[in-house]
């Protein structure tokens with residue numbers, strides 16, 4: 406049975422790498438995939454991983470009907486043995502419904518990859534719809550770690566290393582961008598306390614917590 410699978414996790418846990426591996430293994434066996442993405446850091450029409458691999462993809466636009474796109478592609482002699490949708494959190498709810506229809510009406514497997522929640526721990530609309538509709542939700546096995554060593558489950562947005570909780574839901578960016586707007590993965594405890602690696606370091610160096618020196 407064809408499936409809609411949602412591979413979810415925090416930023417930097419290997420989602421795009423897995424998407425590229427699935428693509429590689431299937432294309433090595435002569436299968437042809439349709440790859441969708443939206444707002445990848447590498448630029449328009451790219452699916453990229455931090456391991457340096459990158460492939461071309463169809464950049465999804467606002468209001469684009471993904472089911473109609475597939476039907477048009479197939480009816481013009483194109484092939485699509487499976488579909489990959491990276492950065493699926495950025496897709497609209499309707500576009501996730503269209504991907505479910507690709508599975509049910511065209512009999513094609515759809516593998517979607519994305520972060521579940523935003524920097525305020527709120528579901529992205531696309532991810533919410535995937536959780537609602539997917540046949541399976543798979544949490545990636547390579548766990549990203551919080552600075553404290555616990556499993557990272559949340560994404561923080563940072564400015565100069567300090568966590569912020571106001572702003573637009575979508576701001577394309579990367580982890581390890583200490584000087585500008587960036588992201589850092591944290592465990593829930595430290596996300597709740599807004600404690601990033603930089604603020605934890607600063608707190609550890611603060612005179613308040615240093616051993617008291619006798620005069």
Ligand SMILES: Nc1ncnc2c1ncn2[C@@H]1O[C@H](COP(=O)(O)OP(=O)(O)O)[C@@H](O)[C@H]1O
Nearest residue numbers: 415416417418419420421422423454455456547
């Ligand atoms: N220099 C490196 N050596 C080994 N693994 C790396 C290196 N840089 C990144 N990675 C791996 O790549 C993962 C990020 O992969 P990526 O597919 O870009 O993540 P995602 O799409 O989930 O944001 C990291 O969690 C780490 O496991």
Ligand SMILES: Cc1cn([C@H]2C[C@H](O)[C@@H](COP(=O)(O)O)O2)c(=O)[nH]c1=O
Nearest residue numbers: 416417520523524560574575576577578
């Ligand atoms: C938490 C959060 C992230 N984003 C952006 C930042 C990146 O461009 C992508 C995630 O990409 P990755 O391959 O999973 O690292 O999402 C955002 O726009 N808003 C957020 O709250």
